[in-house]
Amino acid sequence: MMDLLEAVRLVAAPDVLIAIFASAVYGLVVGSLPGLSATMATALLVPVTFWLSPIAAVATIITASAMAIFSGDIPGCLLRIPGTPASAAYTDEAYALTRKGQAELALGAGLWFSAIGGIVGTLSLVLMAPLLAEMALSFSTFEYFWLAFLGLMCATLVARSSPIKAIASMLLGLLVSCIGMENPAGTPRFTFGITDLLGGIEPIPALVGVFAVSEVMRAMVTPEPPPLPRRKFGSILANQWMLTKKYQWPMWRGNVVGIIIGVLPGAGADMAAWVSYAMSKRFSKEPEKFGTGHPEGLVEAGASNNASLASGWVPSLLFGIPGDTITAIAIGVLYMKGLNPGPTLFTERASSMYALYLIFILANIIMIPLGIVMIRLAATVLRAPRAAVMPVIMLLCAVGAFATGSNLFSVLLVGVFGCLGFVMERNGYPVAALVLGIVMGTMVEQNFITSLIKSDGDILPFFERPVSGVLAAMTFGALLWPLGIWVWNRLRGRRMAAGGAAE
Amino acid sequence: MDRAATGHKPAPGRSRRRFRPQASVLDWATGKQVQGVSVHLSDRVTGGVLVALGAAAAIAGSRLPAVPGQEVGPAAFPLLIGSGLVICGALIAFGIGRSFEVPEEEEAPPGPWRLGGLRALVPPALLLFYVLAADRLGFLLTGAVMVFVAAFALGARPRLALPLAIVAPLLVHLAFYKLLRVPLPEGLLAAPW
Structure with missing residues (x-):
């Protein structure tokens, strides 16, 4: 109880509150601009966190990422351009609603269910993390190796491209x-x-290069998105309570799926949204309405991607293994601020953990009023010409990279990784897998080599311990999953061809 | 959707010649440009590059000196990754990964990679310029050049690009130098604060 009061005191500090408000506005604006993803918004925040107190630093990252994931829905709904990849799954659906003249409903659903998903995800974090922390205390290098490896394999599943290319990116x-x-x-x-x-390659310049510079490069060769038509919105939250009651079951399913996907190391909001949208369509009573402006999928996937955001912090806080690219950045910030991830964080720094939960809840609550303001201002914000936004982003990339190490070599790295990310994306290699490989490589190697030394070069102990056995099975499941799908499709295709021939 | 329909007027002259409106379709859902004629690196090329890179990493890795008295040393990990890359690269080059892809996921079509593609090199070139010039010219001047060139390449008219090139570096300098205390180089032109 004392810890909780202490946490309230920590969060109520003026610098933390200002940080939350400022990063909320920042996250909303950046997330709503097409091409600027939530990961990029977070990566560019890192130099700012140097200067903040630990709690305020974590608060900026939590708030900005939650806001950016919601506000990615805005251009998706109004222009059919997802602001962040996590909104891509249901962009068509939201745009179809806008075309039917129900933009308020689509945007309101995005906002309302994002906030609900975020809060439910936070509750899962509150409940799960201490339970898992006890388990994590007994983990050895074998378990850590498999966890990190599982994270990498999940990262290859996220990508909606060839799994071989995803594995190549990761390698x-x-x-x-x-x-x-x-x-x-x-x-x-x-x-x-x-x-x-x-000293090795720091993850931050690599991240900034891959996610921000490559985006500026892409802007150079793609036409500018069309300007947003000005429109008057009716009440945004008017019908949301009705939707909540009508689609209560899909909403909970979305929340749960988002939480599960978030907890998996390596898989984040993008994957949660795709899976939830697909599930919603599969289990809906009226699947034929999907794609024509039906809010059910929006409810489920909108809740799911925000829920995954909070539960993605579970593996990050407990094991230092990122749940997705956003928490990969957050882990770096946690280390920098002396909040080293690990099970002891929950016993020794309990008040900081409570503060983190409170920030999550606070961020999702202020998302509703600020989100409404953002929706009303969207036409003005999205009118900012790309030729003005992108050069500033590039300048921030250079300065941000320089700030992380105060050397110009990082700026060079940013440029190199920008080119790499650009070429990879153009050729269907998912960049998120590359980034997670860079972030987790040292950890994977450390645990792999230490385990091998401990076992005298024997690989059997990797499978003998019960938890590591389960994790190994999950990892191989993730590895062989695409193969399974392929074989199944093959067989089904053959059966269908045979059936066609018989008729 | 061609460029004219986007409501964006390309700057006259060079830029128009470089970016001829083409029969290209923008798939907004993925944000990527879908085009009939595509000049992007084929899977054979990227796969081949990965094989070469993996082989080089494995060979260079295996030559690393071992730690005396230990079976596994610094060589093990690069060797493993290198071999993995060789396998993946070969699979990609032979197009095996393709059959794994669900057709709709084949979504990495390239944009116009001809002359227009060269514009993509503007941002990395400007970052290189920053690395080379920042210490001599100072942050404000270097930043101004970067912003101006980037804005110009994106089709901004001087009316937008010039004020932006003056204001943006000043604001960034104020935020990073004053508030965040990042030691940005002074160079020829020092900031007034």
Whole structure:
């Protein structure tokens, strides 16, 4: 109880409240601009967090990412351009509603169910994390290795492209993480005699390059999105309570699916939205209405992607294994602020954890009024010409990268990773898998090599311990999943072809 | 949707010649440009590059000195990853991954990669410029050049690009230098604060 009161005091500090408000506005604006994703919004916040108190730093990341995931729905609904990839799953549906003249309903559903999803996700974090923390205390390097590896495999499933290309991206990320001396033996690897490479490649310049610079590069070769037509909105929350009652069951299913996907290391909001939208269509009583402006899918997927955001913090806080690319950034900030992830965080820094929960709830509550304001102002914000926004983003990339290490080499890295991300995306290689490879590479190697040394080169202990056995099975399941689908499709295709031939 | 229909007028002259309206369709749901004639790297090329990279990593990794008295050392991980990359690269080059893809997911079609594609190199080139020039010219001037060139490349008219190039670096400098205390280089032109 004392911890909770202490947490309230921590969150009520003026600097934290200002940080929450400012990052909420920032997240709403950046998320709503097409092409600027929630991950990018978070990555560009990192240099700002250097200067904030630990709680305020975490608050900015939590608030900005939650707002950006919601506000990605706005251009999706009004222009059929998702503001963030997490909104892409139901963009067509939302736009169909707008065409029917029900833009208020679509935007309101995005807002209302985002907030509900965020709060339910937070509750799951509150309930799950301490339970898992006890379990995590007994984890050894074997379990950590499998967890990290499972995260990487999940990251390859997220991508809606060839799983082989996704695995290749991930391996490329792991290879990048080999650079430098950050390995168990402390041997300099792949440094090519460049001193700047001895320390390895920092995740932040890589992230900024892959998510922000490549986006500016893409803006150079794609036409500008059409300007938003001005329109008057009616009441935004008017029918949401009715929708909540009508689609109560899909809403809960969305929340639960989002939580489960968020907890899986490596899989985040994008995947949650796709899976939930597909499930909603599959289990709906009226699947034929999907795609024609039917709010059911919006309810389920909108709740799901925000729910996954909060539960994605579970593996991050407990094991230091990111739930998605946003928490990958958050983990870096946690380390920097002395809130090292791990089970002890919940016992020794309980008040900070409570503060984190409170920030999540607060962020999702203020999302509703601020979101309404944002929807009303969307026409003005989205009118900002891309030729003005993108150059500023680029300047921020350069300065942000410089700020993380105060050396110009990071700026160069940002440029290099921008090119890499651009080329990869153009050719169907998912960049999120690359980033998670870079972020988790050192951890995977550390636990893999330590485990091998402990077991004298024997791989059997990797499967012997009960928890590591389960995790290993899950990892191989994720690895073989695409193969299973392929075989199933093949068989079904053959059966259908045979059936067709028989007729 | 071609460029004219987007309501954006390309700047006359060079820019128009570079970015000829083409029979291209923008798939807004994915935000990517879908085009009939595509000049992007084929799977053969990217797969081949991955095979070469993986092989190089594996070979270079296996030559790393071992830690005395230990079976597994710094060589193990690069060797493993390198081999994995070789396998993935080969699979991609032979087009095996394609049959795994659900057709609708084949969504990475390239944009116009001809002359227009060169514009994509503007941002990395400007970042390189920042690395080379920031210490000598100072942040304000370097930033102004970067913003102006980038805005111009994106089709902004000087009426927008010039004020932006003056105001944006000043604001960024104020935020990062004054508030966040990032040691931005002064160079030729020092900020008034």
